[in-house]
Amino acid sequence: MPIIFPLSNPTSRSECTAEEAQIATNGRAIFASGSPFPDVNFKGMTIVSSQCNNRFIFPGLALGAALGQTKKVTNSMINKAAEALVELLSIEDLEKRATFPDNYPIREVSCHLACRVIEQAILEGTRIGNKVAYERYMEGGAPALKEYIRSKMWNPVYRPLVYLSPGKDQ
Numbered sequence: 514m515p516i517i518f519p520l521s522n523p524t525s526r527s528e529c530t531a532e533e534a535q536i537a538t539n540g541r542a543i544f545a546s547g548s549p550f551p552d553v554n555f556k557g558m559t560i561v562s563s564q565c566n567n568r569f570i571f572p573g574l575a576l577g578a579a580l581g582q583t584k585k586v587t588n589s590m591i592n593k594a595a596e597a598l599v600e601l602l603s604i605e606d607l608e609k610r611a612t613f614p615d616n617y618p619i620r621e622v623s624c625h626l627a628c629r630v631i632e633q634a635i636l637e638g639t640r641i642g643n644k645v646a647y648e649r650y651m652e653g654g655a656p657a658l659k660e661y662i663r664s665k666m667w668n669p670v671y672r673p674l675v676y677l678s679p680g681k682d683q
Contacts, residue, residue, distance in 0.1 A: 518565065520547035531562035545612040552609075561611040569613055570594050573626020580665055581631040582642025589637055590630050597629035598622070620666065628659050 515538045519528035531550035534542040540555040545565040553560045574594040578586050601614040601622060609615075614622065631646055632655065641647040650658040 514541050514543055516543045518545050520565075522547050524548035524550070531560075535560055543610055543612060559609060561606070561609040561615060563612040563615065565613065568619075569598055569622055570626065572619075573597070573623040574630055576623055576662070576666070577627035577630025577634075580627060580643060580662060581634055581646050583631075583634045583639050584642065585639065587634070587637065587639060590633050590639075593629045593633035594626045597626045601625060624659055624662050624666065627662050628655050631658060631662075 515534075517529065517534045517538075519534075521527050527546060527548050527550075529537075531544050531546065532553050534544045535553045535555045540558065540560060542560075544550075544553075544560070545563040547565070549564050550562040552562050570591075574586065574591060577583075577594070578590065583590070598613065601617050602611065603614065603616070606614055606616075631641065631650060634641060635647065635650060646658065646661060649661040653660075
């Protein structure tokens, strides 16, 4: 199966579109781009067009390295982040030939990858400067570490831009 990853940004500069890739390969291409493209309907089948540039791996990899305070990112940690992403693919994703988990919450993707990155750092003997993260993993494994990671993730809460005095209609 042809694998086509046109990564140039913006969309107008992409080497090809998802539709062009599917037409050129008679619907056989595994396609992921640097810019968003709509899914392609080809001969009655919907083929997912994934976006791979900076969307999945880097946030989870960086979160794991930063929260684990590893001071370095090894090749094994990068590989583990990629493997962790594949763990999240559903049967439906695979049936549509998606290269990434399209219906998985992005914050949970980052949490899962961060957990696997910290786990890999521990397994390869990389120093974990964050003792709490290390202890959570050693005491409760991946579930406890994920709970800790979630507790450290920023949750945006926005205040209203206009002051509404109590009792006024909104």
